[in-house]
Amino acid sequence: MSTQQTPPGVAGSSLAAAGASAAAAAGGMRRIATEEAWSIPEHMEALAALSRSTWDNLDVATRRGAEGGSPLASRLTDTDDERLAQMDADGVSMHVLSLTSPGVQVFEPETAVALAALANDRLAEVVRRHPTRFAGLASFAPQDPARAAKEMERAIDKLGLHGFVVNSHTNDEYLDDPKYWPILEAAEALEAPIYIHPRSPADSMARPFRSHRMQAAVWGYAIETGTHAMRLILSGVFDRFPKLKIVLGHMGENIPYHLWRSDYWYERRRSEYVGRMKPSEVFKRNFLITTSGVEHAPVLEYCLKVLGADNIMWAIDYPYQPSTPAVRFMNEVAISEEDRRKIFHLNAERVFRIGRASA
């Protein structure tokens, strides 16, 4: 990597603030953050409008009374000002941006289709303006799978975006349902990964999560999103789409921890399943995980052991998690320099087809 140009922000006093290790700093480590939230005013306004309702959907209800003018809202819609400055300060080379959860999935199909296309256009502009600082995961409206597949093609072929984001369930349904297979087929054909980002548990499983703020990052996100991924694995869709790549945040939404037990019961009940491979085999072939929101060395070491360094990417979860400790975690965690490079940028470059030589 010595030939690689030093990414913006690596030099300067920010390194000390980020606690960068000498090794990470010396090589001009490229740091690509892969689960970074972003929005456009039209999306924020549509979400706010929806929250002025009596719908008790957990993602909608959470926003009630919290709309407008918050620092979080302005951080989400900003790219060129505070975000880039923060990236420079922490030595973050690139954000892979995705429309913040729940994306367009809480809207009726027409609104969702239009908002997704608008967001993708804006995202492509941001990437064009700062091609070495931003990459983008395209949104689509699962509510209309045929038009979703068209938008996915446009996002990759015309807009040059780098993958897709889906915020778990859509109207209590998951992508294993055959009606959504055109979406999986398009992602595979376009060789672009789908990042399954959390949202709160679906209305159909929401009730026990309504106390103690259980629905969000403290617990509900992992259960909702892990359940989505397990449904995909057990449904056998990866036999049909063997090259489909799925990305899960938060160290894999519990699935890596559970693989032995899932494999055991899969073997035991193999006759009930159509998929040819065990859950762990599918997971290692078709999934990547990211470190978003989990800056815990034992979990990373566990995932390196069970999944291997090729299946793990770094993420901050900006602006929901602070950047500085996320950088410090990956700079300092006691893993090999080769693994650190894979997790910081090599895997992201491969999976999202991000240019290696940053201009």
Added chain:
Amino acid sequence: MKIDRRAFLAGSTAVLASAGAVTPAGAARTGGSIRRIATEEAFTTPEQMRAMDGLRRGAWRNLDLELWRGLTPDSSLGRRLDLEGERLQTMDENGVSMHVLSLTSPGVQMLDADTAVGVAADANDRVAELMKRHPGRFAGLASFAPQDPARAVKEMERAITRLGMNGFVVHSHTDNEYLDLPKYWPILEAAEALDAPLYIHPRCPSDAMAEPYRDYGIDRAMWGYQAETGLHAMRLILSGVFDRFPKLKIILGHMGESIPYNLWRIDYVYEAFKGRRNRVLSLKPSETFKRNFWITTSGVESVPVLEYCITTLGADRIMWAIDYPYQPTTPAVQFLDNAPISAADREKIYFRNAEQVFRIAALD
């Protein structure tokens, strides 16, 4: 009995069959070299069978009931769930010193309160009698009916002070409710006062969250059990009941129902939102988990998971379990016999922690 076991093994997977074909690693050490106390071992009673049989013909779309629709007393699984049957023989063949017994999931928690109270008391009597008849081979976790917290507390007291049992079992939710609700606090209070642990054993996701779990057999050990049971434990932690009952001891199977994997994130989110969206607790969630919880190895024979849990929780918080008769005994013994951990940690996990938590008499 032996034929039944062989037939079961033959009918199961290659994993099971091959495990049954080799000489158990544990057998060689049966001569008392290490005490093996298995802490999540299931049984049924004729009364539980009969009561559940009454539900079988109903139209209740409850996920646990789907499992029970295939379970009859004379099925292979039904026979192995018998309190006695081939249980002792399987233990002897594998060098298992003791089963800590609990009435199989969902216990009495799908029955009306009166029926539940009766089935629980009968099960507790039966276990106490078996413990007397085979000293040193069985311990017992008492059942109670959360449907009636006042009578539950009476039964909990009877089970410990009169019957000499070792703790309690609850199978996660009761009628879609969890033990963090104040109406169940008398149960938590009794467990703390009696200094006896409460094992929160899985059942399938409650009706209130069942829909996404109705396909692909995802409702049970494959995934749903940890979703349901981890949720229960997290509700307890975040509700603050451990500030009210700081000495309450909770046990979770299956390497902690995913909670150990999430401790960093749980703490982070708690700290970020406490006082605004989350109740302020005297301890961080991870501190509560390390103070009030123990986990067992049931159903997870993975060395990396065990090593992770020793690193994050410490060997003092981990106990061995087989999950008989749902999981085969031989590989569970082989797993902990051969796991590359220190001899001291192996002793803690095999028996020392169980002796302490369940107040099981140590051997001379």
